[in-house]
Amino acid sequence: MREQALLEKAIGRTGRLVAVEPFGHGSIARFTIDDGEWAGEWFVDTSRQPVAVETGFVVSTSDGVPVARIWKHPLDPRLPALRTAVDPERLARISAAAGSSGRIEARVLAYRPGRRAVVRITQHGVHLFVKVVRPAEAEDLVAIHEACRSVGVPAPEVVHWSPSGVVVVRDAIGTPGPVTAATMPADDVVDAVDALRERLLTVRTRRIARASVATRIDWHLARIGEALPDRAADVRALAPFVIANARRVGPPRVIHGDLHIGQLFFHGSAVSSVIDVDTAGLGDPADDCAAFVGHATASAVRNDVAGRAADAELLQDLADAAEERWLDSAHTRALTALHLLGHGIRAAERSPEAASLLLDRALEVTGLRPRR
Known part of the structure; x- marks a missing residue:
């Protein structure tokens, strides 16, 4: 793997690959080194996207053009505030300056390297959540939280922010979505999510939502092929359907951008809080449907592989109810297949079985293989 070779070139160790995410013109790969002087989490960035300040090793062409950056967590060059946000001593000094x-x-x-981090800080039993973003994005993040709250979308309240790339929000209100899904009928959960999606449509913003999975079709197909080389024929069979149907149909609308049950909290049968609206903005409504079904399906597969059959069944029931409600077009099914491939790519290193099952689900959701 190219990224592993670059890491070895920089520090003399290859590390264990944990995950790879598309970024810019390349990707950011995460590695873990368990022991020795280089122990920790390392990142190899081949995006060729510029940074304000270098914080690690840089591999350049003969004429000085950077082709890769290698850094150790938390020294992410695009998230300069991350180092403070994960350091209890620095946080304590800030808190003391404020009188606590x-x-x-x-x-x-x-x-998500290069993009954002969420750090929970706890003092005197009270939780606050520090969102670390690129400095230029902090004010915009505050604005989308406020725009959501102004029309009744229950995003957490912002209590502090800084141009350095920090936004601090209060804890969510209600029962976590995965807990609720264990007791509420799946169709009722989907009803509540539909009500939230309708409310999101009223948010006034010109902000662009997180990029659709449809913007990285080739990357997803190539990576799942690398992760599951023995399934190359199935990946080739899936490609034409996804390529033909994944592009957005119709005008952009306001969406969450990363909608799944873990982002939701409930009071009774209604959503009482929705977190991580950092990804919200104008986008493809089908992406929210696909993300929700893809996440629930992937969670069911992970639990099934881990031997937690009861949890797997609950999550699959939720995925099935959402699929029946929302996946009524080739477009939405193509996006769902891409989300499933994304989950499969992330699962492949630890569980090739889970990755293979997620490829099976992608083939099933597109109708290329009968549902088992």
Whole structure:
């Protein structure tokens, strides 16, 4: 693998591949090194996208053009505030300057290298969530939270933000979606999500949602082919359907951009909070449908492979209810197949079985293989 060779060139260790995400003209690959002086998480960025300040190793052409950047977490060159957000001592000093004291715990909940991170900080039993983004995006992120809240979309309240790329929001209100899905009928969950999607359509914004999976068709097909070389024929069979049907149909509308059950909290039968509206804006409504079905299906597969049959059945019931409601066109099914491939690519390193099952689901959802 090219990224692994670049890491070895920089530090003399190859590491264990954890994940690869498309980025710019290339990708960002995440590796783990378990021991020795280089122990930690390392990232190899082949996007060729510029950065303000270099924070690691740079591999350049003979004429000085960067072709790869290699850095160790948390020194992400595009997220300069990340180093502070994950350092309890630095956070404690900031808190003390604001008149508060006491131990602060910091836990990274999500991290997409080069794009964003979410860190939960806890002090005196109170949770706040620090969203770390590229500095130029912080004010825009505050604006989309406020635009959502102004029309009744229950995004968390912003309590602080900084042009350095930090936005701090309050904890979500309600019962987490995965817990609710275990007790609420799947059709009722989908009803609640539909009500939220209707409310999102009223948000006033010119912001563009996170890029659709349809913008990286070739990347998804190539990566799943690399991850599952023995399934090359199935990937080739899937490609024409996805290529022909994945492009958006109709005008852009306001969407969440990364909609799945883990983003939702419930009070009774209604959504009481929706988190990570960082990805929201004008986009393809079918992407939200596809993301929801893809995530629920992938979660069901992971639980099934791990031997948690009851959890797998609940999540598959949710995926089936959403599929029956929303996947009524070749376009939405093509997008869902791409989301499933994305989950398969991420699963492949740890569980080739799960990756293969997700490719099976992609073939089934597009009608290229009968549903089992």
